[in-house]
Amino acid sequence: MGIPDRPKRTSARRPVSIQDIAEAAGVSHSTVSRALHNSDLIRPEVRLRVQQLAQKMGYIPNAVAQSLKGQRTHTVGLVISSIADPFAGRVVRGIEEIAQANRISLLLSVSYNDPERELEIIETFQRRRVDGVISATAQMRGAYVQRLTQIKMPTVMINQQADSEADRLLSVDADDYAGARLAVEHLLSLGHRRIGYLGVGNRWQSNRRRFAGYCDTLSGAGVAVNAQWVRVAPILNNPRSDDVVDGQALLPALLGSDVTAVFCYNDLIAVGALMACRELGIVVPEQMSVVGYDDVDIARYVTPSLTTVHQPKLRLGELAMQMLLDLLEGQAVHNTSLANELVVRASTGPPPL
Amino acid sequence: MGIPDRPKRTSARRPVSIQDIAEAAGVSHSTVSRALHNSDLIRPEVRLRVQQLAQKMGYIPNAVAQSLKGQRTHTVGLVISSIADPFAGRVVRGIEEIAQANRISLLLSVSYNDPERELEIIETFQRRRVDGVISATAQMRGAYVQRLTQIKMPTVMINQQADSEADRLLSVDADDYAGARLAVEHLLSLGHRRIGYLGVGNRWQSNRRRFAGYCDTLSGAGVAVNAQWVRVAPILNNPRSDDVVDGQALLPALLGSDVTAVFCYNDLIAVGALMACRELGIVVPEQMSVVGYDDVDIARYVTPSLTTVHQPKLRLGELAMQMLLDLLEGQAVHNTSLANELVVRASTGPPPL
DNA sequence: CACCGCTTTGCACACGTGTGCACCATCGTG
DNA sequence: CACGATGGTGCACACGTGTGCAAAGCGGTG
Numbered sequence: 001m002g003i004p005d006r007p008k009r010t011s012a013r014r015p016v017s018i019q020d021i022a023e024a025a026g027v028s029h030s031t032v033s034r035a036l037h038n039s040d041l042i043r044p045e046v047r048l049r050v051q052q053l054a055q056k057m058g059y060i061p062n063a064v065a066q067s068l069k070g071q072r073t074h075t076v077g078l079v080i081s082s083i084a085d086p087f088a089g090r091v092v093r094g095i096e097e098i099a100q101a102n103r104i105s106l107l108l109s110v111s112y113n114d115p116e117r118e119l120e121i122i123e124t125f126q127r128r129r130v131d132g133v134i135s136a137t138a139q140m141r142g143a144y145v146q147r148l149t150q151i152k153m154p155t156v157m158i159n160q161q162a163d164s165e166a167d168r169l170l171s172v173d174a175d176d177y178a179g180a181r182l183a184v185e186h187l188l189s190l191g192h193r194r195i196g197y198l199g200v201g202n203r204w205q206s207n208r209r210r211f212a213g214y215c216d217t218l219s220g221a222g223v224a225v226n227a228q229w230v231r232v233a234p235i236l237n238n239p240r241s242d243d244v245v246d247g248q249a250l251l252p253a254l255l256g257s258d259v260t261a262v263f264c265y266n267d268l269i270a271v272g273a274l275m276a277c278r279e280l281g282i283v284v285p286e287q288m289s290v291v292g293y294d295d296v297d298i299a300r301y302v303t304p305s306l307t308t309v310h311q312p313k314l315r316l317g318e319l320a321m322q323m324l325l326d327l328l329e330g331q332a333v334h335n336t337s338l339a340n341e342l343v344v345r346a347s348t349g350p351p352p353l
Numbered sequence: 354m355g356i357p358d359r360p361k362r363t364s365a366r367r368p369v370s371i372q373d374i375a376e377a378a379g380v381s382h383s384t385v386s387r388a389l390h391n392s393d394l395i396r397p398e399v400r401l402r403v404q405q406l407a408q409k410m411g412y413i414p415n416a417v418a419q420s421l422k423g424q425r426t427h428t429v430g431l432v433i434s435s436i437a438d439p440f441a442g443r444v445v446r447g448i449e450e451i452a453q454a455n456r457i458s459l460l461l462s463v464s465y466n467d468p469e470r471e472l473e474i475i476e477t478f479q480r481r482r483v484d485g486v487i488s489a490t491a492q493m494r495g496a497y498v499q500r501l502t503q504i505k506m507p508t509v510m511i512n513q514q515a516d517s518e519a520d521r522l523l524s525v526d527a528d529d530y531a532g533a534r535l536a537v538e539h540l541l542s543l544g545h546r547r548i549g550y551l552g553v554g555n556r557w558q559s560n561r562r563r564f565a566g567y568c569d570t571l572s573g574a575g576v577a578v579n580a581q582w583v584r585v586a587p588i589l590n591n592p593r594s595d596d597v598v599d600g601q602a603l604l605p606a607l608l609g610s611d612v613t614a615v616f617c618y619n620d621l622i623a624v625g626a627l628m629a630c631r632e633l634g635i636v637v638p639e640q641m642s643v644v645g646y647d648d649v650d651i652a653r654y655v656t657p658s659l660t661t662v663h664q665p666k667l668r669l670g671e672l673a674m675q676m677l678l679d680l681l682e683g684q685a686v687h688n689t690s691l692a693n694e695l696v697v698r699a700s701t702g703p704p705p706l
Numbered sequence: 707c708a709c710c711g712c713t714t715t716g717c718a719c720a721c722g723t724g725t726g727c728a729c730c731a732t733c734g735t736g
Numbered sequence: 737c738a739c740g741a742t743g744g745t746g747c748a749c750a751c752g753t754g755t756g757c758a759a760a761g762c763g764g765t766g
Contacts, residue, residue, distance in 0.1 A: 068415075
């Protein structure tokens, strides 16, 4: 009488499982599982034999099954606004290094600052049961934050310093307000009084903080901010905008006023400003000083090289990932704020006479 | 007599499962599963009731369990050499857009051209049972390729055009050899005869192809290549090298020879060359023409703006991802090769008299 | 009324791994 | 020899989902 011969998994050429090893070794799958984990419940000779057999059969544990059983995926979801942004690139590198060192895999998602996409991404992370989320999006909308806190998913934000009550969510950041002050103080110390600001409209939270630092520093020095000195790139329907193009388009609008220096939201805006100056025959820094923000690689390579506020991007990423790991281990973690540094290069100088 | 009350999963605040919904609706979990998939096996009113209940209870399917059961993770592993590389950034963007549109998640890994890390990454992908792999590493070592083909994991390479037999592995690429010819032909047409080459040592395969294009084009024009014209950055122990620094360090070595133009392995090397020229007081392009490769964003922003060979980076990524999707659906796919285009900007001109 | 066919549901297993508990063999000791 | 202690192994279940098959309910027809 025929034993109902089991499917004989060799058909679909599946990867070997502990069950396969168990049959080959003449033991149960439990024994194999324990042996592979070096459990001292298993007799040393059996343990060794199973391990060698697993090696020979090319066994590779199925992380999916382990995740299901262990309720831990060892996966972290990563949301960024844009891949093209060199700022994000450095931050991701820091995150990735710490993650890899701790055998954590990263699920990469790009939001393009699109609210609908942000919600989709969160749901995907929920479906995949990531252990936690790191969000390095420039923009944080209400629905996004609300959803994230509501579902109680361990989350660390990068550069999302909250204004007031939202300190419920953890974050690592470099102080935008203080950074902006550094930049403007530098220009003031060079003798500039009439200083412009070129901002962005689609990242209004960090833009607002940097703008506030700009305003307060000027006011503190007894300079009344002139509305003519401030220009902000409009929010396009197209969420994929180009900061350099925006900076280039924005700068000429300042010429009507009499600014001798301009502080830009970030380095890309500043690069656009530099290009506009070149086109208009304005010599930097002799006729106009330009300051950027972030200190991305490109700031060193343009001509003149860009004076800018250096953000510790790598460190931000590393700290965020480490904080998330601590959080997952149940340790107490506290928000961290890093200091920015002013980097003086060739795009700033004394104002023209 | 007490029914051995089941664990009552409400304790550990796990996400709701179809089992929870089943109990709440008074049906079996099978019915719930089918209802949520809109199976017409389930009576319409039951189907609707279950769906509404799932909605209300905030059910989010467990992709881990689905992957285990369905033997498909809807996940693709992505290997790149470096996050900092702006070339990789654009390619990843193309990949990510197609992936997101097809509800595929990306597992990001950075290899830093470290052989050991590359093998670790592959094993991680195997453990996690990714459906396929896209490899955009600049460097492809034997062990890496061998391992990848050996385990028969669906894989698409980017810019890894094989020399001879290795056409077993699928790839999408833009022809390095032809691109280099474009660049050198441009310089020849401007009147240059003595043309240098600045290369890299740690990406020898693409470097070799571009160098071959350089050599053949010169030879074809009757110019004998002079060994003094060629410099290649040494391979450092530190796998995190900086192309700009290398280019900057390499250019002065060419001054002993009498080159009037230099073709660089990529834009970053070229930017380094531009910076070296500035330091040495060499005016570009009047005294020296410089050509880059890749056409990354920065090429437009440096001064003078860089003449370069444009690679369709976004398209490379999109095609690679689409090819992998087709492959996973069992469709026949064929290797694709895209054309590069020369972009003439301000860093090239006629040779000095 | 008996039988057939259709619709709707549940049972049971599978995916691959980890682990509490029971069981068995062996050994030591009174 | 009997009994308890100890060490090694397997059974059975759990994780959450999907699905083939059986079964139940029900209406129609000869």
